[in-house]
Structure formats: C-alpha cells, structure tokens
Amino acid sequence: MTDPRRIEFGDFLRSRRERLSPKTVGLPAGRRRRTAGLRREEVAQLAGIGVDWYIRLEQGRTVSPSVTTIDALARALRLSKTEHAHLKALARDGTRVAFVPETVPPPIQRMIQSLAQPAYITGRRWDVLAWNDAAEEVFGFGKLPEQDRNTLLLVLTNRQTRKFYGAGWADVAKSMVAMFRATHDVWAGDPAFAELLTRLRQGSPEFVKWWEAHDIRSTSSGLKTMDHPTRGLLRFEHTSFQANDDPALKLVIYTPV
Template sequence: MADPRRVEFGDFLRSRREKLSPKIVGLPAGRRRRTAGLRREEVAQLAGIGVDWYIRLEQGRTVSPSVTTIDALARALRLSKTEHAHLKALARDGDKRAFVPEVVPPSIRRMIESLNQPAYITGRRWDVLAWNDPAEEIFAFGQLPEQDRNTLLLMMTNKQTRKRYGAGWADVAKAMVAMFRATHDVWAGDPAFTELLTRLRAGSPEFVKWWEAHEIRSTMSGRKTMNHPTLGVLHFEHTSFQANDDPALKLVIYTPV
C-alpha cells in the first residue's frame, strides 16, 4: 500500500506542474502539448534532478527527497512560501499514531468563557471543542450534534451557515478549503480525516471542485460579514492563536467592528 502522505506529495507536485506554462519558466513552447502545464522532464531539468527520480516522486513512491531537492523543486515550480513549507511537511516522516480528539484544559475553557466577544477552540481536524456564550449566540454550536461541530463541515454543508454569509460565502469557503488542505495532507489516510473528507465530498459539490484544485493557503486573520437571523447584519474581525498547553488547539476570536 502506498503511503497516503507520499501520494499527496506526488499529487501536489503534479497540480503545481500543470499550472505552469513554459513561458513563465523561460522554456520554449516547443511542439504542441496534449496536456496543460510543464512536462515532467522539464520540471526535472529545472530542478536539476533525474527524470526517473522526479517521476517516482510524482507517483507517490516511497522515496525520501533531501531538503536540497525539495528546495530545488520549489524553485522550479515557482512555489510560494506557504506551498514550499507544505511540500517540506509532506516530505517528512509523519506521526504514525492515529488521530485522537484533543482535550481542552479547564484553564483554557475558563479563559474563553470570560471573554465578552465570540470565541471558540478548534483542534487539528477543525472540530469545535469549546466555546463561550457569545459564540453560542452567533453560531449555535450547542444545538448541533457533536459529530457536526466542525467549522469546515458547517461552512460547506450547512444551509444556514451558507445563508448567513450570503454573497461572500464562496470566497470564505474556498479560502477555508485551501487552509484545510495544508492540515489534511499531513494526516492523509488517517481514519478520522478520511471520514471527514468523505462527508465533505458527499455534502458539497463546491468542495469537490476546490479540493481537486489542490490550493494551499496559510491561516490568516481577516474580516467577515454575517446575516444573522435575529441579530441582523454583523461585522467581525477574526484572528486565531495557538495554545501553549497544546499547539494542536487553536483559539479563534471574533471582534465586532
């Protein structure tokens, strides 16, 4: 059985290769191309590695590229800093332990409960693990079954969430898919992540389309506008922080603006 992380590594290479044109990297167009993007041998040439070696990487074979090779591929494929970091993460040997839901320490629970603005805690799989009363008023996490308390699942498959974001839903949802890609790929093949991915694929055709694009994006702060059914139009600035107690825990705070 192929290592799922290596498969994601190869898929990511192929997706970036197919987005580049010879002109962008300074190569002649040459003869007519049957598929979009660069050829494998062209990427190998630009990276200064053997064609067979590159093919093995793109096929997800069990090979271990050096840091120098990863950096060379990043330059050849014109990767952004976020994409470069993602390629490095996929090349490393991952944690072979199965995913286990995180536990929020009581001190962190008390901290978010003391905040006046909406705040909640998520884990590596983006499950919502704890939240305060202002967040409950906005997102109603407590009214959902525990297995549905997941920020990406809510964004992609929950009709009420989609309605609240209105015309801005697609931009926010697409960005979230790209951010989740970076998390998912290092846990590829884990049953918990596979189960979530299956639900997302079954519940959202947009997710399927954006997922196959293999875009990678880092987490960032920003502004969101929501149309709440009882509170009206709400404008928030949101930001997130990792917990020192457990870096897998992320605190998300929504500040009204």
C-alpha cells in the same frame, strides 16, 4: 503499502506543475501540448534532478527526497513560502500515531468564557471543542449534534450557514478548504480525516472542485460579514492563536467591527 502522505506529495507536485506554462518559467513552448502545464521532464530539468527520479516522486513512490531536492523543486515550480513549507512537511519520514480528539484544558475553557466577544477552540480536524456564550449567540454550536460541530462541515454543508455568509460564502469557504488542505495532507489516510473528507465530498459539490485544485493557504486574520437570522448584519474581524498547552488547539476570536 505506500504512505498516503507520499500520494499527497505527488499529487501536490502534479497540481503545481499543471498550473505553470513554459513561458512562465522561461522555456520555449515547443511542440503542441496535449495537456496543460509543464511536462515532467521540464520540471526535472529546472530542478536539476533526473527525470525518472521526478516521476517516482510524482507517482507517490516510497522515496525520500533530500532538503536540497525539495528546495530545488520549490524553485522550479515557483512555490510560495506556504506551499514550500507544505512540501517539506509531506516529505518528512516517521511513524504517525492515529488521530485522537483533543481535550481543552480547564484554564483555557475558563479564559474563553471570560471573553465578551465570540470565541471558540478548534482541534487539528477543525472540530469545535469549546466555545463561549457570545459564540453560541452567533454560531449556535450547542444546537448541533456533536458530530456536526466542525467548522468545515458547518460552512460547506449547512444550508443555513451558506445563507449566513451571503454573497461572501464562496470566498470564505474556498479559503477554508485551502487552509484545511495543508493539515489534511499530513494526516492523509487517517480514518478520522478520511471520514471527514467523505462527508465534505458528499455534502458540497463546490468542495470537490476546490479540493481537486490542491491549493494551500496558511491561516490568516481577516474580516467576515454575516447576515444573522435574528441579529441582522454583523461584521467581525477574526484572528486565531495556538495554545501553548497543546499546539493542535486553536483559539479563534471574533471582534465586532
């Protein structure tokens, strides 16, 4: 069977190819085009690889491109550093074990409880695994069923959270989808990630549109404004950190502005 990561690899190549125009990469427009973007043979030419080889890559065939080929494709498709790193991650060979929910070590749990500002821990699937009292006051994680304690589900499928972010909801949600896409593709085909993807597709029409764009973003700090139902207008600067105990654990801290 084809590795699902190879399918995502090919889909990512196609999505980046379709967003480019011949003018962008210095090629003549040529005859009228029936579809948007570059042709496969044009990408192959720019990358200095065979057309048949490129087609096999885009079709998600079980082939193993070299680092040199990946770098050439990144240049040809004008990938950002984040997109280039994503392409490399999808091209890696190796057996992947099934996803298992992470466990937060007691010292980390005690640490976040000691913080005055809202803080919580998420895992690879963006499940909320632990949080402090300040985070509970803002986000109410403890009021949710365990299967719904996931930041993607909370922002994309929860109507109350949508109101929470107001006019800024779309920007927040779209950014989250692009960041999650980078993780999902590496875990493509895993039952736990497939189940989450199904719930997101069923619960958010906007998610479906953004997901098909296959945009990739790295995690970054920023500002969020929230219209809390009981506390009024809140503004936070948020940032995140990986835990040395387990790099899959991410600490997110919201500092009031």
